[in-house]
Amino acid sequence: MTLIKFCGTRSEEDYKAALRSKADFIGFIFADSKRRVTATQVKAWKTSNTPGSKKLIGVFVNESPEVIKKTAQQAGIDGIQLHGSETPEDVKNLKKETSLTIFKTIHHSSKALEQMKLFEGMVDGYIIDTKTPEGWGGTGTSFDWEAVPAYSKEAEEQNVFCLIAGGITPDNIKDLLAFKPHGIDVSSGIESDERNDERKMMIMSEAAKKSYQAPDALGRYGSFGGKYVPETLMYALEELEEAYKSIKEDEQFHNDLWKELSEYSGRPTAVTYAERLTEHFGGARIYLKREDLNHTGAHKINNALGQALLAKKMGKNQIVAETGAGQHGVASATVAARFGLSCKVFMGAEDMKRQELNVFRMRLLGAEVIEVTSGGRTLKDATNEAIRHWVANVEDTFYLIGSVVGPHPYPMIVRDFQSVIGSESRRQLLERTGKLPDEVVACVGGGSNAIGMFHPFLEDEEVKLTGVEAAGKGVDTSLHAATLSKGRKGVLHGSLSYLLQDEDGNITEPYSISAGLDYPGIGPEHAHLHETKRVNYVPATDSEAMAALETLCQLEGILPAVETAHALAHVEKTAPKMNKDEIILVCLSGRGDKDVHTIQNVLEENE
């Protein structure tokens, strides 16, 4: 994975932002520069904000060994970067006198490779930077990155790494990464108005740390995903993929989306410390990511807003959607009203009964709710009908899919729009607790809240990720929706994933108390994360979910959706076994107002 050094830290704010970022090294300039800082400043920032596993590096230019040693000791840094014309003799002497990590900067030139050889065995790493008449470093000027592989090779032969510096920005970082550098070192490229800009740091971090790359060009996550659709839909999917590619790079689109997410839906959503729940279990500290506080009461609106804006951009004025629990139907009807689009929602007859209130809400919002009476009359059947309608009306209709399922590019698009959940939580927890959570938990039906929560944590290997499936009456009965625990590979709704099916490959009817988890398949990326073991998928039964729902209501005054209660059921099992200094983050994907009838019936039956 690409190493990151963010340099030029010149205030406590800059330092805190660097701590929150994915940087491996944080640099401070102790040389002549507009970014120069003192050892006393660095020591004070470090005392009030511990750097954890990040290494603090002081940058010096042709400084005396005495000043270097004194400054390093006063500031309490881990390493020094010699950024001038220091000789191998200087480095050897410093190495003898300190136990600090030493990086040597070599300025790019036709002699640079020869110079590296002179320092062999003396340094812990190299920085290759551009020197200009204006300065030794921090100049914002890049060199010809065709030379990067040769520098990496020389460093590898010396068993050390080599960071590339000079003029790296959010706009050109991908060009540099194509040369596979060991790491990057950036100053000017993360600055706005003389201070470090956290948004730029995030863009750089995300690009550099992305070792997890999925889907591939064919829309596959490992062996899962793809596009298993009739010829008539191929053109529509290609058109969608092209449109999505163009908005992905379009800053205006992202600004428009963020405006809707913040001003209309109320993002960022809060992270709530569940103090009484934590005390009740006596183990890990429990934090709830409050997607229930979104407009319309669940995470579904994140994706609906994104896809509706995309539909408008593509000139489509009709939206078709499927819904199970009704949350995605409500979110689709809502965005259609907001953007002046017409909206048809297909819903299984069984789900319409269970979610009467949401049917009324969708109609009130101006959507046409179409009852589906085929098959088991639930989400799978509603999805079949929605796809059928789309095939027949593909010219002017946009299929606004509600989960990370369906043919490529849908699972990728929905994941990207939902990843706001995980990236916000990651930042919020780091700000609040100074560390990442030890475990992140989310319920999984099709899997959109879970993938949105997990995706920004996939590179954080120390964070355990747990998806909770609906085990209904128990995974050893025929009444469950535990696709990964009990399913096999197969194709449904245009993609290859795990499915509940009989010996002949017929899809079997899933069952769960919660309409939103009642789906016989699961998003292909979850199937991949299950096979690669990056995410652990566990089941929770109806009764475990209902018990967890009551506990949260009574201890925290929050009524979660029945779907969400499955994630809480896992927390009941795992939190008591964890230490008090550990943290569990739970995606509270939606609120339970829509489920009050179901809850009332279950509780009355149990009386």
Ligand SMILES: O=C(O)c1ccccc1NCC(=O)[C@H](O)[C@H](O)COP(=O)(O)O
């Ligand atoms: O950043 C400075 O002001 C500086 C001044 C003198 C010597 C070195 C300096 N910076 C060293 C770094 O490690 C920078 O990150 C590196 O030069 C890249 O800078 P930039 O081109 O601005 O990204």
